[in-house]
Amino acid sequence: MSEQIYGPLITGAVALLFGWLLVTGFRKGEMEWPYFGFSMSGRLRDQPVRFWIVAILVGLITALCILTTIAQVFWPGGLWS
Helix, strand or coil, rough: CCCHHHHHHHHHHHHHHHHHHHHHHHCCEEEECCCCCCCCEEEEECCHHHHEEEEEHHHHHHHHHHHHHHHHHCCCCCCCC
């Protein structure tokens, strides 16, 4: 497969994963950043600052992956080709 096909599929899958983490975190009131080397979590009840920092990080990655997926679909050769 060419990168014009699997690029949006991969970034779309990553966007879905982080979007799922964001929605689940807001539902449970406990936001998690699961990663092998760096993990962070925060509970809204007793750690509101950590909760919102992790929510912003997860939301930022979700938004950037969504924008990247859309850009790859509309400009498959890049902006300057």
